[in-house]
Amino acid sequence: QNGKIVNAAKSVSIPDNAIVIDLQGKSIYPSFIDLYSDFGIEKPERSTRRGRSPQYDPTRTGYYWNDHIMPEINAVEKFKFDNKKAEELRAAGFGAVNTHLQDGVARGTGTLVTLNSAGNDNDRILAHKSSQHFSFSRSIAKDQSYPSSVMGSMALLRQMYYDAEWYSKGNTKTKDLALEALIANRGLVSIFESKDKLNTIRAYKVGKLFNINYVILAGGYEYEKIAEVKATNASFILPVNFPDAYDVSNPYQAAYVTLADMRRWNQAPTNPKIFAENNIPFSLTTHDLKSPKDFMPNLLKAIEHGLDKTKALEALTTVPAKTLGKANEIGSLTKGSHANFLITSGDIFEKETIIYENWVQGNLNVINDKDQKDIRGEYNLMVAGKTFQLSIKGESGKPSAEIKQDTLTHKATLGYSKNWIDLSFTAEEETYRMTGIVPTTSDNFAGRLILPNGNESTFNATKTGPLEEKEKEEKEAKTLEVVPVTFPNLAFGNTTKPRQETLLFKNATVWTGEDVGILTETDVLIQNGKISRIGKNLSASNAKVIDGTGKHLTAGIIDEHSHIALSSVNEGGHNNSAEVTMEDVVDPDDIGIYRALAGGVTMAQLLHGSANPIGGRSAIIKLKWGENANNLLMSNAPKFIKFALGENVKQSNWGATETVRFPQTRMGVEQVFIDNFERAKNYETLKKSGKPFRYDEEMEVMVEILNGERFISCHSYVQSEINMLMKVAEQFDFTINTFTHILEGYKLADKMKEHGILGASTFSDWWGYKFEVNDAIPYNAAIMYDNGVTVGINSDDGEMIRRLNQEAAKTVKYGNVPEEEAWKMVTINPAKMLRIDNRVGSIKEGKEADIVLWNDHPLSMYA
Known part of the structure; x- marks a missing residue:
């Protein structure tokens, strides 16, 4: 009522004026929330100044000394509702997005909006300033030369925070509108775009210095460093833009695909599962996908790779809502929340499930007609005294057709909406065009036919069964094989991290680098990472013995x-x-x-x-x-x-x-x-x-x-x-x-x-x-x-x-x-x-055991 949920329970008092919709056999879920979007924000134009002399000074007056620091930008002031993009996002299950200008090191504030095409911005905007945004990336619209590196961006962010602290204490008479905005927005959640597993840790380091708990947009490969990631105690936003399979059919092209590339293709879909297993809070995002329609197939891939469905739903509803401090307004079906919900044919995380409707702030958006019959299957099609085999397949809301006659296959065009069907095909250079209505009480349908000579007739289609699947050998269901992560996760990586051992090198020629010079037929004992003893005929319990006979032992x-x-x-x-x-x-x-x-x-x-x-x-x-x-x-x-x-x-x-x-x-x-x-x-x-x-x-x-x-x-x-x-x-x-x-x-x-x-x-x-x-x-x-x-x-x-x-x-x-x-x-x-x-630097008792065993004289090119 009025765009809000009045109640949600097994038994509720229904007002007299309520429209009752029977959803027997169907499911309702809260609409999804995307924490990291640029919906409705025009992308900045890339500067055309490239190729000219570098620019070292800022272009703005009254703002920070660096043009890539723009905390004064407010997404709400640049926001323009995009009906087409909203439709695409709703079809993927989303009802609200947190959007911002994705440009610069300090990017200003985001705004939380619903995907309600029926309303206006006053209705849609749930928070004018919902978050602050940061990254290590320069603005593409600005030309100031500094920073030109990740470490420069890190230093710039640190100095920005130091300057904000200085400014907030009233220590300068100079007015800085950028720092004033940064200070004014300190109470907002800070979201950091890292997009790389190493930058994730770097962002954490910057935040830790100033007691800022960033919510971090990850890169997708954090599973490779999951212990470090967990140690940050940060919340994350995970993309599902998993790598496509590589085409390795050409052996020359395949040579350029690295083992690390192949591992990431294999392992990346496990990233959300590994976050969940390590109890690291995360949301999911459409960010960096080519299209929102790729979101659900990729999410299902993550679920196939072990992501718990409950965790997936939380990552799309309650977690992002809580992150933005809006748990009472979106992300659930609780009393008083905005009426943002999905109606589906069943478990939303099953491949065959259909999203019928996405209600946003109480406004209906039809994704697939829930009252439209699923006509997919095999049929005998009677046309002008001829019998054809009709296969209707594809998505239930947008099916496709294929016509067969004996061993011949004919291309067909199928249109289907509101239980009306339009079908045409060409066989033996003759085109047949049909239209009819599919009854709700029968699996068969019939209608009018336009013959190749233009005359009218009738057709009928009799369902013979479900779609024929290709014969498969019966196999036991097996878990997807994911290769284990190595340290590091590329060629020559260790299956486990190396650890210190007690080692005894026996009978080597030892280049000490000390006044005693080179010692022949000498033993060196390593314990706890240190050089413990040097001498002849050494022994040690539990030591791994390495025969150095004929070899040279040196400092690293x-x-x-x-x-x-x-x-x-x-x-x-x-x-x-x-x-x-x-x-x-x-x-x-x-x-x-x-x-x-x-x-x-x-x-x-x-x-x-x-x-x-x-x-x-x-x-x-x-x-x-x-x-x-x-x-x-x-x-x-x-x-x-x-x-x-x-x-x-x-x-x-x-x-x-x-x-x-x-x-x-x-x-x-x-x-x-x-x-x-x-x-x-x-x-x-x-x-x-x-x-x-x-x-x-x-x-x-x-x-x-x-x-x-x-x-x-x-x-x-x-x-x-x-x-x-x-x-x-x-x-x-x-x-x-x-x-x-x-x-x-x-x-x-x-x-x-x-x-x-x-x-x-x-x-x-x-x-x-x-x-x-x-x-x-x-x-x-x-x-x-x-x-x-x-x-x-x-x-x-x-x-x-x-x-x-x-x-x-x-x-x-x-x-x-x-x-x-x-x-x-x-x-x-x-x-x-x-x-x-x-x-x-030398082999001496008490020094750290950084040592090398050579098979020849260490100065030899053959060693």
């Missing part, structure tokens, strides 16, 4: 400069991106980890790229294949940051349009450093003064450098710039930790030693890639070593990391570096540069 190789296992490498939207950290974007599933392990590498420093003079903070990881991103990070590791000099940061190799970002010269690079360190000093002075200050993550990191709490690894080539940076550091009273690349290090090894750098990490003989490395020589490492500099060999490359042992060997070839010293260049020396040589 440490790559001081790597970019493997990262979802983002550069944030080049600013000339200083100290606010970003590679720890945010570690990708534990990168096959580069496995390949590096196969080359004897056990640790790496994941550095920001060289897009700007001051890059992001680094991540020091252990290559624990199969672990999650957080467990790859070395615990209590020293803090590092990437700086860069030369062609890359002044953008001389970026193209003709990249000429507007400062700096554009090597002189300008120096001024970027000086300017930022001066700003950091002023920032720290204000912070220590006790006066109110705006928390600036970028400046916080710069202060850490000044205070010796964070160390610089600097991308460097040219002698003059290397000198320059050391002088800048001395001006601000700190020391450069590491010069990496350092291909002109041989020219100023004495200067670096005098400055007090901890190390120089270089290539052995790689330089043919740009002009500023023109003076590189293969003797660089040896010359720096002879001058007392701690030298390391790094890869900076996903391929070279697989053969760093051979790169170290080149220092023996070119500079006569002693073999043990050459080996230290990829083990203990990079450990010293990373300030972790007390923990790793």
Whole structure:
């Protein structure tokens, strides 16, 4: 009554003026709710400015300093009811949607609307502001260059929340309409579009920092990381856009389908079931489907893969309603709720079930005529003295027909509505056209016939039985076979996560990397992840014994400069991106980890790229294949940051349009450093003064450098710039930790030693890639070593990391570096540069057991 449910029970008092509809044998369900939609919101036009010079400044006045932050946008102000789309959604079972503008990092508010075509917006809109929306994706309509990476988006969101806190305390006289909107909407549920299992965890990290419990739109493959997902305690919105089966009929095309692709096709439909089994709250959405009509078939696939029907219904009704704080208005058939409900032929989660009607706010929407008879079956069709076999199949509301005569099959056209049938077909080049009504009391039907010569006659169809199914061998019903998840869930993944064991290596040649040098026929005992004992004839109960006879045991190789296992490498939207950290974007599933392990590498420093003079903070990881991103990070590791000099940061190799970002010269690079360190000093002075200050993550990191709490690894080539940076550091009273690349290090090894750098990490003989490395020589490492500099060999490359042992060997070839010293260049020396040589880098009792067993001399190309 009046669009609301008055009562719902087995026995109710029926008002005298009520229309009574007999639904004997049929079912009623609450209409579904989609929490994540852009229904009625026009998609923004993609900016046409692409290809021009980058834009570094915002275009809006009175709003936040970044154009991709738009919390002031209200979906209700952009909403325009779309009758066609509403019809499609109602046909899929939906009665209400939470819609918003799906564009930008901070996207503004959503609005909750019903799919009531009979009403107006005053009736339909249940909440003008129902939710806040966020993502890691830039606006397609905006051109501001920052952020250009996931880690940049994470940093931008953190700074946005810090700025909102500052603004809310009245600490600025500047008006910011974006921050005012963000603050005003704090009471709304925050929905985050992650669309990726790793971004799901990243979104959680951002929210946790500010005590925000995001409801997260998942990517569909969270089952691969379900333990981490559960640990977030977040609620989720799950898509059902499962991958289609791959066409592998062509062997050449099939070669490009990976094992990971095939597994995901096989496993993805289990994602909702696994959420339910782990008691993780979730809703379901049509998001990312090509059409709403794909929703129910995909949902049924999830149910076939084990999703409980009750959980499926809750995920479409009570859970989304509760998420939006609207449990008393939608999502159930309780008294006072909006009359949003479905009438079906039976269990809505069965393939053959038909949705007849979708009532929205008490208004009828017919999906399939519930009074129309199901005429599917086999018939004898009598036409002009001839007998044909008529098969009517397909959906009951939209059936199709096929005509057979002996062994011939004829194409037929069938129309069926309100129990009226129109049928036409052509046989032996003669077309027959029929129309008739299907009686409700009989399985047979008849009607008028137009013969090929135009004369009228009659036809009749006599039902002979149900549709003929193809003969099937009787088989026992079997559960769908889903291959097990591995760690990680791709080629070479572990069936279970590796665990620490007690190991005893016997009779190996041990390269200790310590003063004792190389020990022959020596045993090494590993317990609790540490090197416990080194000696002869060792024994230990319960130890797994590994015969090292004829083999070489070394410390694991440490790559001081790597970019493997990262979802983002550069944030080049600013000339200083100290606010970003590679720890945010570690990708534990990168096959580069496995390949590096196969080359004897056990640790790496994941550095920001060289897009700007001051890059992001680094991540020091252990290559624990199969672990999650957080467990790859070395615990209590020293803090590092990437700086860069030369062609890359002044953008001389970026193209003709990249000429507007400062700096554009090597002189300008120096001024970027000086300017930022001066700003950091002023920032720290204000912070220590006790006066109110705006928390600036970028400046916080710069202060850490000044205070010796964070160390610089600097991308460097040219002698003059290397000198320059050391002088800048001395001006601000700190020391450069590491010069990496350092291909002109041989020219100023004495200067670096005098400055007090901890190390120089270089290539052995790689330089043919740009002009500023023109003076590189293969003797660089040896010359720096002879001058007392701690030298390391790094890869900076996903391929070279697989053969760093051979790169170290080149220092023996070119500079006569002693073999043990050459080996230290990829083990203990990079450990010293990373300030972790007390923990790793050599084989010594008490150190962490990052070790490698080789079948040959470790410097040999055959090892």
